[in-house]
Amino acid sequence: MSRAEAAEKLIAKLQSKIAxxxxxxxxxxxxxxxxxxxxAEMSELKAEVTxxxxxxRELTRANREHVTRNETLQAEG
Known part of the structure; x- marks a missing residue:
């Protein structure tokens, strides 16, 4: 194999490695x-979960107030 052929073979090998x-x-x-x-999606979902x-919590609090009012009205009525 000539030096030129060896060089071309080496160049082809290096080009393959580069690719x-x-x-x-x-x-x-x-x-x-x-x-x-x-x-990023995880961060958005964490904020949404919060x-x-x-x-x-707010709905639970409002529901408790509503239940208390209903119980009071039933006790009065």
């Missing part, structure tokens, strides 16, 4: 983007 590394980088970036999106818990 593989570029593919891995693209894949890593896609995974990072997905992880970032999941993290809001729903607050709403449930």
């Amino acid at each position: 593989e590394q570029q593919r891995k980088v693209r894949e890593a970036r896609a995974q990072t983007k997905l992880a970032d999106n999941i993290t 809001d729903l818990k607050d709403e449930a």
Whole structure:
């Protein structure tokens, strides 16, 4: 094998390695983007859960007041 052929073979091998590394980088970036999106969605869902818990507490409090009023009215009536 001539030096030129050996050089061409080496160049082809290195180009193949570069292409593989570029593919891995693209894949890593896609995974990072997905992880970032999941993290953002998780944060939004946590806030929504907190809001729903607050709403449930408020509804429970209002329901207790309503029950107390109804019991008072029934006792009077």
